[in-house]
Amino acid sequence: MTATLPSSMVGVLSGALLVQTPRRCQTGRVAEISDGEAFDALTSPYRRELHVHCYRMLGSYQDAEDALQDTLLAAWQSFGSFEGRASLRTWLYRIATNRCLNALRSARRRPAVAWNVPGVTLPEPSRLGEVVWLQPYPDAALDYERTESLSLAFVTALQLLPPRQVAVLVLRDVLDFPALEVASMLDTTVSSVESALKRARARLPATPVVPSPADEALAARFVAAYESADLEALVDLLTDDVFISMPPMPYEYVGREAARTFCANLFTTRRYRLLPTRANGQPAFGTYVHGQATGLIVLTVRGDHIAAMTRFDETVIPFFALPQTLI
Known part of the structure; x- marks a missing residue:
């Protein structure tokens, strides 16, 4: 200061x-x-x-x-x-x-970017996502255990709400501030706060992510399949409705067959090495090609399968104290 x-x-x-x-x-x-x-x-x-x-x-x-x-x-x-x-x-x-x-x-919110992975052809996506500006949060920077309210699914869902509803829902349901205090923070009335909270809850899906004892074993199997480019072993780890996204690119893939096609294209010309970390209370991995950081993958685990894979580009690597280059 x-x-x-x-x-x-x-x-x-x-x-x-x-x-x-x-x-x-x-x-x-x-x-x-x-x-x-x-x-x-x-x-x-x-x-x-x-x-x-x-x-x-x-x-x-x-x-x-x-x-x-x-x-x-x-x-x-x-x-x-x-x-x-x-x-x-x-x-x-x-x-x-x-x-x-x-x-x-503000108008300075960042726009979507085009596919920019050299040597990899992008298959036709299942759909284009609405939330294109999203970054992971390193678990190492957290000092408490309430990570379900930091899951990527929850944070993504928040970005689809109007700003005032985001503020009210986080302050009331996550941080447990009384309605009167929230009204004072936002220069509004208690009735307006309760109305905004009701609308936000109605639009927000129930998608808590709680760490599972199976995470570690599943993560090890994921690493083995991904590093060896074993497409069938990787697909076997996925739920039928698995969801792949890659902000700030808008492309999304839904379901095992779409995931299979996407991963097959990744493995055609590249071999990866993965370094483990954790993000948003979920298993995560820095990805490397020829020793250079190419991005970060965060897994959402449901039971003993992977329900979502979120890929971020290499700009997030410094948040996690991961190396840019492997020796």
Whole structure:
């Protein structure tokens, strides 16, 4: 932080710091802390959960980073207006939610891109998807276990809702904020919040993804089939209604036969090596061709089969601390 708080604000911040984070500061210590250090100490307990909140709303790890930085800057600049009527956490969520709403309504949302995998012919897709800007979220960046509300299916479904409904559903059903607090955050009424929540719930499919003990064994079989280009072994792992998508490309494939054709085209000229990781509470793998990162695959597991494969391009590899090049 390079901005400087007005002197009138420093006292408010110091007092709040003593009240909100007594374990971080002992009496008298605040006077020795610079403005930036005090602000960091006050907001740092909430930064990770705010980042996850922005990701749920925006469906993008990068956009969540931008929204979080905008939130912290706005909080820094307007701290003098924080009167403590709501908790600091609620105040920060109010700022973050409204920054995300602005982003969702903005024309700068990224468009779909064309198929760009060299040497691989794209088969005719089953359909074109509506959600083309989506990125995975690394499990390593999470500090709690509620990953079902971060599944790719859930986050994708959120992107199909109007922005206000996204905000209300996440704040009420995921974060458990009371309706009155949500109404205050969004400058609306409780009845409007409850109406938006009802409409959002009606449009949102019940698609929770809970980690299964079978994930690890299934993932090992997937890696063996994929790396050896064993098409039949791979198809045997899929559900009959398996779903393949590849944001930001709009192409989607539904069903085993469509998946078979798609994977056959991938294996015709390429051999892959996979490195395991986890994303959105689901098994994931960095993919490499001739030692170079080509993307990330996230699996959705249903029982002992794979119900969905979501392929992302190589730009998401740095989120997962995976190498760009294999030695």
